[in-house]
Amino acid sequence: MTDAAGPAGLELVVARPAVIRQPVVRFVLAPGDRPLVAAGDEVAAGTAIAYRHRDVRVEEFRRPEGALRAMPEPGGWWSGTQAVRGRMGGTRGTPSGEFLFEVAGRWHIAVGEHPETLDAPADATVLEVRPGAGIELRLRGAAVPGAGAIGGPSRGRLVTLPPDGDLRGGSLDVSLAGAIVVVGARVDAETLTRARATGIRGIVVGGLSDKDRRDFLASEARQRAGYHGVAPFAVLILDGAMRRPIATPVRSVLDAIDRGEVAIVGDPPLLTFDDSGIDIPEVPVDLVRFRTGPAAGREGTWAGLAGIRRFRSGVHLAAGLVRLDDGEVVAAPLADLERFA
Numbered sequence: 297m298t299d300a301a302g303p304a305g306l307e308l309v310v311a312r313p314a315v316i317r318q319p320v321v322r323f324v325l326a327p328g329d330r331p332l333v334a335a336g337d338e339v340a341a342g343t344a345i346a347y348r349h350r351d352v353r354v355e356e357f358r359r360p361e362g363a364l365r366a367m368p369e370p371g372g373w374w375s376g377t378q379a380v381r382g383r384m385g386g387t388r389g390t391p392s393g394e395f396l397f398e399v400a401g402r403w404h405i406a407v408g409e410h411p412e413t414l415d416a417p418a419d420a421t422v423l424e425v426r427p428g429a430g431i432e433l434r435l436r437g438a439a440v441p442g443a444g445a446i447g448g449p450s451r452g453r454l455v456t457l458p459p460d461g462d463l464r465g466g467s468l469d470v471s472l473a474g475a476i477v478v479v480g481a482r483v484d485a486e487t488l489t490r491a492r493a494t495g496i497r498g499i500v501v502g503g504l505s506d507k508d509r510r511d512f513l514a515s516e517a518r519q520r521a522g523y524h525g526v527a528p529f530a531v532l533i534l535d536g537a538m539r540r541p542i543a544t545p546v547r548s549v550l551d552a553i554d555r556g557e558v559a560i561v562g563d564p565p566l567l568t569f570d571d572s573g574i575d576i577p578e579v580p581v582d583l584v585r586f587r588t589g590p591a592a593g594r595e596g597t598w599a600g601l602a603g604i605r606r607f608r609s610g611v612h613l614a615a616g617l618v619r620l621d622d623g624e625v626v627a628a629p630l631a632d633l634e635r636f637a
Contacts, residue, residue, distance in 0.1 A: 305601035311637040314545045327428040328352035328406035337422040349408020368395040371427030417559030438571040445565035448530025452497035485511035498530040530560035540593030545636040548577040589632040596620040
């Protein structure tokens with residue numbers, strides 16, 4: 297998409313990207329997690345880049361005999377030693393895990409249980425690997441940015457549902473298993489839980505209330521505490537907590553990549569996709585959208601600056617004029633507006 301020069305005064309409106317090219321994404325690693333890639337590696341979508349472990353503990357033991365030369369650097373991986381029978385009849389060995397540090401000849405190793413594979417969301421180049429901290433990738437495709445994301449990362453085919461109305465649990469069935477589904481303005485925690493149980497890999501929604509976010513995260517925590525090997529599931533929130541329909545420029549991008557392979561990542565919150573061979577619609581230069589205020593979610597065309605206007609509670613703010621679809625021209629604070637670039 298090109299960000300062409302717009303009408304006078306439009307540059308004062310906050311610009312929001314509809315698509316980001318070759319984004320850089322990050323994945324958190326905790327002590328005990330094992331990276332499988334190194335900086336400079338080229339990875340394909342779905343390639344395992346790390347093992348994440350749960351129930352991590354720190355083991356302390358005396359340095360194994362003859363291990364001085366093989367001693368790993370802090371953050372390196374210790375493969376462990378096989379248990380052997382000692383002179384007193386017991387068995388001795390060391391577990392595998394991330395080497396943390398040595399104090400007075402005693403090693404401290406982060407040992408984890410129940411490994412879960414972390415896969416690359418798209419074809420990418422590994423920029424940085426920091427054991428116990430994170431992995432940074434530069435993706436080769438493009439991405440639709442969001443305001444927040446929970447869960448994931450998760451990958452699947454994109455399915456866009458009709459934009460009118462909110463998603464209800466009764467409209468979900470196993471035919472959507474393995475898909476990342478684009479829904480309407482809002483979804484509740486109960487529907488998200490049902491979506492996960494149905495096999496859906498992710499939800500893209502305009503807004504998610506703080507209460508529904510907390511309820512879903514609590515449900516996720518309970519499920520992970522009781523089961524192992526849970527399939528990845530993610531929610532991408534495009535606008536925040538307020539109920540607003542998905543913006544027209546964003547919806548047009550989602551429609552263009554419908555049925556294609558996509559992924560949701562959380563840092564930063566993005567819906568990533570392969571943009572090769574995809575004709576992404578251009579955004580009208582003068583299109584503006586109300587992002588906050590009484591008209592939040594409505595769209596129109598820029599009609600110029602309105603100077604300083606008096607709004608609610610007697611507040612005087614710099615304003616702009618917006619021509620709505622019905623032809624009405626309204627004045628709105630510049631801080632309430634956004635445009636797409």
